[in-house]
Amino acid sequence: MKTLLLATIAATLSATVAFAQDKFPSGPVTIIVPYGTGGSTDLTARPLAIELEKIWGQPVVIVNKPGAGSMIGTTEMTQAEPDGQTLLINTAAITTAPAIQKDLQFDPETDVTPISLLITSPYVLVGGAKVESDDFSGFLEEAKGRSMFMGTAGPGSSSHFMSELVIEAADLPADVVHFSGGGEAQTNLMGGHADTYISTTASVMPYVNDGRVKALAVLAPERFELLPDVQSSGEAGVSGVDINGWVALFGPGGMDPALVEQISADFAEAMASDTMKEQLKQNYAVAGDLSPEEFKEIYLRDMKTWKDLAAKRGIGQ
Amino acid sequence: MELLSNLALGLQTAITPSNLLYCFAGVFLGTFVGVIPGVGPLAAISMLFPITFYLDPTAALIMLAGIYYGTTYGGSTASILLNIPGATSAAVTCLDGYPMAQQGRAGVALFMTTIASFVGGSFGIIVLSLFSPLIAEYALTFGPAEYFALMVLGLVAASTIANASPSKGLSMVVFGMLIATVGTDSQSGIGRFTFGSMSLLEGFGISAMAMGLFGVGEILSSVGATRNAKIDSDSAKLRNMLPTREDWGRSWMPGVRGSSIGAFFGALPGTGPSIAAFMAYAVEKRISKTPERFGQGALEGVVAPETANNAADQTAFIPTLTLGIPGSATMALMLGALMIHGIQPGPTLIVQQPSLFWGLVMSFWIGNLLLLILNLPLIGIWVRLLLIPYHYLYPAILIFLCIGAYSVRANPADVLVILGFGVLGYAMRLANLPAAPLLLGFVLGPLVEMQFRRAMVLARGDLTSLLERPIAGSVLVLSAIMLIWTIAGSIIRHRRQFSDAVNPTEVGG
Numbered sequence: 001m002k003t004l005l006l007a008t009i010a011a012t013l014s015a016t017v018a019f020a021q022d023k024f025p026s027g028p029v030t031i032i033v034p035y036g037t038g039g040s041t042d043l044t045a046r047p048l049a050i051e052l053e054k055i056w057g058q059p060v061v062i063v064n065k066p067g068a069g070s071m072i073g074t075t076e077m078t079q080a081e082p083d084g085q086t087l088l089i090n091t092a093a094i095t096t097a098p099a100i101q102k103d104l105q106f107d108p109e110t111d112v113t114p115i116s117l118l119i120t121s122p123y124v125l126v127g128g129a130k131v132e133s134d135d136f137s138g139f140l141e142e143a144k145g146r147s148m149f150m151g152t153a154g155p156g157s158s159s160h161f162m163s164e165l166v167i168e169a170a171d172l173p174a175d176v177v178h179f180s181g182g183g184e185a186q187t188n189l190m191g192g193h194a195d196t197y198i199s200t201t202a203s204v205m206p207y208v209n210d211g212r213v214k215a216l217a218v219l220a221p222e223r224f225e226l227l228p229d230v231q232s233s234g235e236a237g238v239s240g241v242d243i244n245g246w247v248a249l250f251g252p253g254g255m256d257p258a259l260v261e262q263i264s265a266d267f268a269e270a271m272a273s274d275t276m277k278e279q280l281k282q283n284y285a286v287a288g289d290l291s292p293e294e295f296k297e298i299y300l301r302d303m304k305t306w307k308d309l310a311a312k313r314g315i316g317q
Numbered sequence: 318m319e320l321l322s323n324l325a326l327g328l329q330t331a332i333t334p335s336n337l338l339y340c341f342a343g344v345f346l347g348t349f350v351g352v353i354p355g356v357g358p359l360a361a362i363s364m365l366f367p368i369t370f371y372l373d374p375t376a377a378l379i380m381l382a383g384i385y386y387g388t389t390y391g392g393s394t395a396s397i398l399l400n401i402p403g404a405t406s407a408a409v410t411c412l413d414g415y416p417m418a419q420q421g422r423a424g425v426a427l428f429m430t431t432i433a434s435f436v437g438g439s440f441g442i443i444v445l446s447l448f449s450p451l452i453a454e455y456a457l458t459f460g461p462a463e464y465f466a467l468m469v470l471g472l473v474a475a476s477t478i479a480n481a482s483p484s485k486g487l488s489m490v491v492f493g494m495l496i497a498t499v500g501t502d503s504q505s506g507i508g509r510f511t512f513g514s515m516s517l518l519e520g521f522g523i524s525a526m527a528m529g530l531f532g533v534g535e536i537l538s539s540v541g542a543t544r545n546a547k548i549d550s551d552s553a554k555l556r557n558m559l560p561t562r563e564d565w566g567r568s569w570m571p572g573v574r575g576s577s578i579g580a581f582f583g584a585l586p587g588t589g590p591s592i593a594a595f596m597a598y599a600v601e602k603r604i605s606k607t608p609e610r611f612g613q614g615a616l617e618g619v620v621a622p623e624t625a626n627n628a629a630d631q632t633a634f635i636p637t638l639t640l641g642i643p644g645s646a647t648m649a650l651m652l653g654a655l656m657i658h659g660i661q662p663g664p665t666l667i668v669q670q671p672s673l674f675w676g677l678v679m680s681f682w683i684g685n686l687l688l689l690i691l692n693l694p695l696i697g698i699w700v701r702l703l704l705i706p707y708h709y710l711y712p713a714i715l716i717f718l719c720i721g722a723y724s725v726r727a728n729p730a731d732v733l734v735i736l737g738f739g740v741l742g743y744a745m746r747l748a749n750l751p752a753a754p755l756l757l758g759f760v761l762g763p764l765v766e767m768q769f770r771r772a773m774v775l776a777r778g779d780l781t782s783l784l785e786r787p788i789a790g791s792v793l794v795l796s797a798i799m800l801i802w803t804i805a806g807s808i809i810r811h812r813r814q815f816s817d818a819v820n821p822t823e824v825g826g
Contacts, residue, residue, distance in 0.1 A: 037653070
């Protein structure tokens with residue numbers, strides 16, 4: 001009798017667990033955006049939320065938690081239950097920040113579940129008013145005569161790490177100068193105060209299209225399908241800089257793999273909507289098509305790259 | 318002629334019933350957000366931002382912009398009546414606005430700030446519609462060296478804005494700069510004085526600081542103080558609200574200067590209305606023949622910053638719309654509102670989206686006009702606000718201050734920051750130390766440091782290169798002259814007073 005009772009309880013419990021997972025989402029889903037309202041990540045998350053509400057039939061709430069290079073919002077996400085009801089959309093900053101912030105209140109390897117690579121595009125090196133060359137080979141030549149100033153969006157930002165990576169890989173004579181955000185960096189390029197800036201297609205292409213800055217290189221072994229006219233760093237003989245920029249979805253550590261799969265599939269469906277396709281087109285970016293495991297590898301690999309680079313080049317020391 | 322047809326096109330867009338409605342909704346909300354201390358435009362616009370997904374981009378921008386410049390109209394109200402700025406850019410207005418209110422001239426002060434806001438706003442719009450591309454181009458020539466020079470000039474000018482002794486003013490500027498060192502180091506990325514707290518990595522928020530110093534400080538010091546200001550409801554009567562002929566005469570030139578200063582600083586990304594207001598005030602005080610009147614209720618000290626911050630509000634749209642580069646967090650939101658509709662601001666915006674650009678410009682006119690009409694009758698109501706006993710009013714304001722601090726980035730730590738600065742503000746009042754120079758040091762300090770370090774990286778450590786750049790060099794020389802003049806002036810004054818004290822008879826002769 002006792003055994004039967006226990007078995008029943010056990011069965012009920014496991015059924016509830018299974019039921020709970022089948023029933024995801026069981027209520028409103030919160031997506032934390034660790035940047036301000038109206039920023040590029042926010043502008044990706046909000047239309048996605050509208051699509052996800054259609055798929056899930058539950059309210060999807062965007063919560064902006066800016067600060068500390070996206071780490072305030074990220075920390076808050078890691079403290080939530082790993083039931084999929086609290087998620088995070090972040091950029092590659094989630095991999096660069098651990099390399100320089102010593103006071104993180106979470107372990108980026110175990111307290112974060114990488115779920116889905118939403119958007120990806122290569123990093124583009126753009127040149128300002130003072131740069132004379134039109135492609136990367138010419139730029140490398142030019143830099144031999146005149147040491148360059150590589151503007152960044154701030155110390156520890158991905159534009160900073162990518163600049164250091166390029167200096168390292170191409171043995172480029174250059175100094176890094178930090179601005180407050182990509183906008184200010186590119187204004188200084190336009191005014192000829194600094195020479196280059198590296199960021200994703202979404203942040204540089206508007207100014208490239210205006211003719212205000214010029215795209216010198218796509219940092220990848222091959223040319224990028226959406227920017228066929230821009231030389232790749234590989235063509236110029238520079239390797240080891242082929243890291244892509246991305247926007248991705250994360251959950252708290254220890255999420256059930258089946259749940260991760262389901263959420264990843266739902267987001268893929270939302271990303272396939274017309275609104276998101278239109279946005280991708282505008283931003284010269286592509287939707288990610290990696291499984292959660294594959295994306296996790298990239299997440300861990302990038303994090304290690306930045307950590308090693310930070311140690312090697314004395315970033316944040 | 319082209320301008321006229323553009324303006325006509327803009328008017329056509331702006332005057333459609335729905336756009337008119339959004340404009341009115343924006344400025345109406347903005348006025349209230351401005352009047353309530355603590356809740357700033359950034360918080361209000363962030364909250365309303367999601368609506369823009371469902372609106373036509375022009376309508377969305379018209380409304381968000383209305384909130385933005387409407388706030389600056391309303392911001393001075395609490396400064397004048399309660400000595401608590403409603404918005405950060407109205408902090409300077411406290412200096413002379415509140416003394417005016419204590420002298421029973423609250424109505425006049427409010428009336429003149431409304432007119433000043435309108436004049437400043439209109440000036441900004443004229444600049445925006447006539448010279449946008451030109452100014453955007455000019456702003457690009459400003460590199461780190463130029464910004465550094467300009468901010469140094471600001472600091473020198475700032476040390477004299479308070480009525481306290483120069484040493485007190487100067488030490489408060491330095492204190493403000495020191496407080497601003499908390500946070501991420503701009504060139505190395507290392508947290509300074511953060512003690513492992515992530516909330517401090519971004520430093521203290523400007524609005525939390527201003528609201529704490531001025532708002533909570535004022536409220537704390539009122540505890541136990543008997544309220545002696547007798548508000549006669551007479552001052553709310555139209556007759557007593559109207560400025561005298563002398564008032565108009567006094568305000569004319571400060572208004573022109575304030576507008577120009579505001580338009581200049583507004584168009585420079587990274588500066589904005591608060592710095593513009595401080596600068597306009599400092600300039601007025603410096604060129605005034607009677608600088609001792611400042612801080613005692615000088616009308617110029619209210620008019621100049623109010624024209625400046627409103628002009629800056631309008632010209633802040635220049636880099637945002639013509640370069641696609643937002644100069645502040647609020648402007649970044651405006652940019653976001655365009656981008657969700659796939660519109661990329663930039664030099665081509667005026668050509669490709671003429672109805673949007675000119676519609677927006679014309680809506681600014683309409684909005685400013687609406688604000689004028691809206692605000693003048695409200696003055697009487699605001700003045701009567703003072704009849705509410707402080708023990709009802711202040712707790713409510715405290716709550717708004719906390720909500721405002723929290724809502725900027727949804728971080729509870731900011732509420733503690735506001736409390737901390739409130740205690741500091743109270744302590745400073747007890748010690749008779751001026752708060753305005755501290756706030757200015759706090760705003761300018763990080764800019765001076767950051768731009769200097771960037772300029773040094775770009776010059777590879779060559780200090781003389783700063784002087785070789787035409788704009789930066791001349792501004793730095795100007796600052797040096799001003800500094801020497803200030804020091805020499807105070808030494809001469811000191812000596813004269815000293816000799817007066819020794820030989821009192823000689824003065825008469």
